Amino acid sequence: MTSILNADLHCHSVVSDGTLTPEALAARAKGNGVELWALTDHDEIGGVARARAAAHAEGMAFLSGVEISVTFIGQTVHIVGLGFDDTDAALVQGLQQTRGGRDQRAQEMAAGLAQVGIHGAYQGALRYVGNPQLISRTHFARFLVETGVCKDTNEVFRKYLTEGKPGYVPHRWATLKDAVQWITQAGGMAIIAHPARYKFTPNEEFALFTEFKGLGGRGVEVVTGSHSAAEYLVYAETAQEFGLAASRGSDFHSPLESHTELGTLPYLSGALTPVWELLQQRIQYPPPGF
Ligand code: AMP
Ligand code: MN
Numbered sequence: 001m002t003s004i005l006n007a008d009l010h011c012h013s014v015v016s017d018g019t020l021t022p023e024a025l026a027a028r029a030k031g032n033g034v035e036l037w038a039l040t041d042h043d044e045i046g047g048v049a050r051a052r053a054a055a056h057a058e059g060m061a062f063l064s065g066v067e068i069s070v071t072f073i074g075q076t077v078h079i080v081g082l083g084f085d086d087t088d089a090a091l092v093q094g095l096q097q098t099r100g101g102r103d104q105r106a107q108e109m110a111a112g113l114a115q116v117g118i119h120g121a122y123q124g125a126l127r128y129v130g131n132p133q134l135i136s137r138t139h140f141a142r143f144l145v146e147t148g149v150c151k152d153t154n155e156v157f158r159k160y161l162t163e164g165k166p167g168y169v170p171h172r173w174a175t176l177k178d179a180v181q182w183i184t185q186a187g188g189m190a191i192i193a194h195p196a197r198y199k200f201t202p203n204e205e206f207a208l209f210t211e212f213k214g215l216g217g218r219g220v221e222v223v224t225g226s227h228s229a230a231e232y233l234v235y236a237e238t239a240q241e242f243g244l245a246a247s248r249g250s251d252f253h254s255p256l257e258s259h260t261e262l263g264t265l266p267y268l269s270g271a272l273t274p275v276w277e278l279l280q281q282r283i284q285y286p287p288p289g290f
């Protein structure tokens with residue numbers, strides 16, 4: 001049995017490192033049959049109101065969303081928040097603080113790239129940035145692809161933007177505790193994003209899930225564009241083991257770069273509790289007349 005709802009609860013717009021506007025994403029989601037949608041820009045909820053209006057204009061149910069960058073035992077972990085009050089002052093302020101170091105980091109990344117002969121990367125990346133507070137590695141990747149340094153963004157990350165490579169700059173993001181609390185105190189649910197992407201040992205991963213649960217985290221992404229079919233099964237088990245609800249989301253960024261299209265993933269297994277079952281009171285439906 002499966003949970004038959006076409007929910008896509010993870011994607012990015014020009015407000016972070018996606019290439020489409022919230023409105024274009026809403027139209028695309030609707031076109032692909034999405035019934036419940038959330039926009040989850042990195043460290044930023046500036047697109048949520050636009051996304052909600054666009055979702056409702058398309059007749060889609062909506063959850064507020066965000067994907068917060070966290071540093072946990074020396075690695076970057078992403079925590080998705082869903083169904084929070086997007087005007088909550090502590091959340092808005094916490095996210096603003098998290099975004100704060102990005103510009104400095106970007107300048108250091110450009111300095112690292114200049115040392116291997118790639119000049120002008122900061123200015124170059126900025127050309128792709130929709131939100132000046134949110135310059136990300138993805139924008140550098142687009143610049144290096146467009147200028148012919150690499151053939152695709154994957155190659156850029158592999159050669160230049162990951163640990164040990166010339167354009168990589170370690171960064172301290174929010175704490176797990178802060179991220180979970182910002183989300184939950186604003187009435188939302190905290191969810192571990194794409195757990196298979198992290199390079200934790202089994203003990204470290206156990207620590208992440210245990211600590212997350214202890215802090216009030218309630219969900220984990222099981223079916224995501226970042227997981228293989230085998231990983232759906234692994235993290236379905238982890239969800240059950242830790243008593244976490246399961247989420248589903250494409251992590252769509254761009255029609256040209258993303259291999260997983262909005263609203264096209266397999267359904268969640270019926271053995272899992274879908275996050276939307278626990279978020280029923282937080283879902284925003286189109287008002288009558290839409
Ligand atoms: P940042 O928040 O600046 O560290 O950038 C992280 C973003 O880079 C992620 O959200 C992804 O969109 C993107 N990213 C990370 N790894 C890769 C990869 N191997 N290939 C393509 N994009 C990636
Ligand atoms: Mn991204």
Ligand code: MN
Nearest residue numbers: 067078193194
């Ligand atoms: Mn992520």
Ligand code: MN
Nearest residue numbers: 010012067251
């Ligand atoms: Mn994402």
